[in-house]
Amino acid sequence: MGIPAGQGSGCGHGGAARPQGADLTVALFGNPNTGKSTLFNALTGLRQHVGNWPGKTVERAEGVCQHAGLRLEVVDLPGAYGLYADTPEEQIAAEYLRSGAADAVIQVVDATNLERNLYLLLLTLELTPRVVVGLNMMDAARARGLRVDADALSRALGVPVVPLAAARGEGLEQLLTAAVAVARGEAVVRSVAGWRDRRVAVAPTAEERQEGAARLYRRAQGLARRVVRQEGPTGPDLTERLDRVVTSRWLAFPLMMCLLGVVFWITMFGATPVSNALTVFFDGLARTVRQGLTAASAPPWLVAPLVDGLIVGVGAVVSVMLPTMAIFFILFALVEDAGFIPRIAFNMDRLMQPVGSEGKHCLTCLMAYGCNIPGVMSARILSGPYRLIAILTNALNPCNGRLGPMLALSALFFGSRGAVVMVGLLTLSMGTVLAGSFLLSRTLLRGQRGAFVMELPPYRRPTLVRVLATLKDRVWGTLWRASAVAAPVTVLIWFLANFPRGAAPGDTLAGRLAAALDPVGGFLGLDGSALAALLFALPAKEIIIASLAITNGLGASLGGAAGLDQALLARWTPFEAFSFLAFYMLYLPCTYTWVAIYKETGSLRWTAVGLFLPLGLAVAVALFLRGAGAALGWA
């Protein structure tokens, strides 16, 4: 009885220090696409904390779980296919497993894909014997007529094997019981002779790696054949039938365009009523606070910036950002959970190759349409030069914050043809992404080779739980961080729009700034008030409309845009409006995106590229439009 002593990892906690009060540490590990995150969320609920592994841009999620009176710390290791440290994810996992920081490792294994999952399991067992196998996706296996003998697998491996359907919450209690038993040395864990003698991840030559992989795969294959039975017919399943359509030569691209169009349409039109309601709410809040402060005899120099600057300003940002981002990311998560996302990369890869990029780049662009901040972070799914290219071109994709004002201004200047103008602008943005990728891959990243190997998992029914789990980070977290940066700037804008006191709109600091920028604007085919507004909109692109109102002398706070429509129609020709929209769409990432770029690249140099690349492309487009406009007599 008991675990063989002295083998594999010791009992130290070489990795992270155990938090106060946690009785045991359990690590989750496994291949990607095994439902490991779903399991993590099911075990820890909202009691989780997400950060990065030290020194790496790989997400680290930890949480707490109560079981049988014990407090368990659960660490979600990055999903990996192996442990040979080719990628930062594998390096992190290998180090952690070797360190013995975990009292038990729950290896999540996909029952519908056993052979490959067993390879990683065998590698893990070479590093630590304290493993419990979570045989997940048993529901999907049953649906396909696959029967997996968990007991036979457990006997063959020498570790407990617990069947699970994490998405349905099935098997979780048994899994935790087994993990606790293994952690305390109470489980019967048979040392399978011979396996523990091999060391992993120190095989330097390609030949040795190939031999090692071949040996383990032979074992994995043998095991899988022994414990898996296929019962029932094996015709083309849903995944195959869907893929015939989704990746078909004639339907693939129209389908993807339609999907994008539908997502945008639902986002824009679904969000409008909620945005309006939020605007009313913030107006009410501002009024109440103003009344309260005035009644409490607060000095005017405090009330005005607080109410007209901060509350109105942040309110303007939140009431636009929150509903559009929430709806967009719910739709995105539905598409993602169903399994369509890898197919998009598969279809698009051939188009991305000539510009030095790859299919998954398009996925980061799709995320960027929701918000550039998760967009930049999503570049982690890429590696090598492809990752940098995706990060640095991400801001060229207009986020929801830009799409709203772009739609409004298109409708104002082009009426019903505004939709066509939007399609044109989006096409332009895609063109700049390709151009930017091409430039980067031929200059700063020249000669660096990338590879594109990607798993195509089966389609599955999306679940609300998984969809909502993504919102916390992508929407809520982003909103707080972006508002924190935007808030002080809204106060600054209020200040610029209201000083010197009593001055006419053209003489306020904002007005003078606009006038000073006229020459620069003229060079680009814009006017000074537009440029000043673009500067104001740097912390949050949503506020461009309100900023235009201020710089055109129509308002002294970000809450009022009355009369702006007429003012702009009088001031700009449709062609000038288009030039403005193009420049606005491309010019610079918003300020929190700068921060995200810096965090993801770890380099000021690359962050500078991330600013100058879009700016350069925006200026190039503006100059081109100015020239074309002059030539065609439209300017």
Added chain:
Amino acid sequence: MTGQVGSRTPLSSLSPGEAGNVVEVGAGPSLGRLLELGLLPGTRVMVARRAPLGDPLEVRLRGFALCLRRNEAETILVETVLVETAPVGAGC
């Protein structure tokens, strides 16, 4: 059918539906990753489809599906086998 059964041919030249046993895994940029995924000498692989624009390929092996660019698939040599009625691969 691409050539005779039993002939050695790059994986990239198989048509959708054709299968082969891997003979040699070339030295492409993804060698390490492919080994980890089980693309090894002796592995049965099948080309399920090509992307709408011709590249990459969807390759099935060991019960799952992978996409691979043509230039990588060119470095992988396989020995073609007769296409079976029950094809290898994910969910089939």
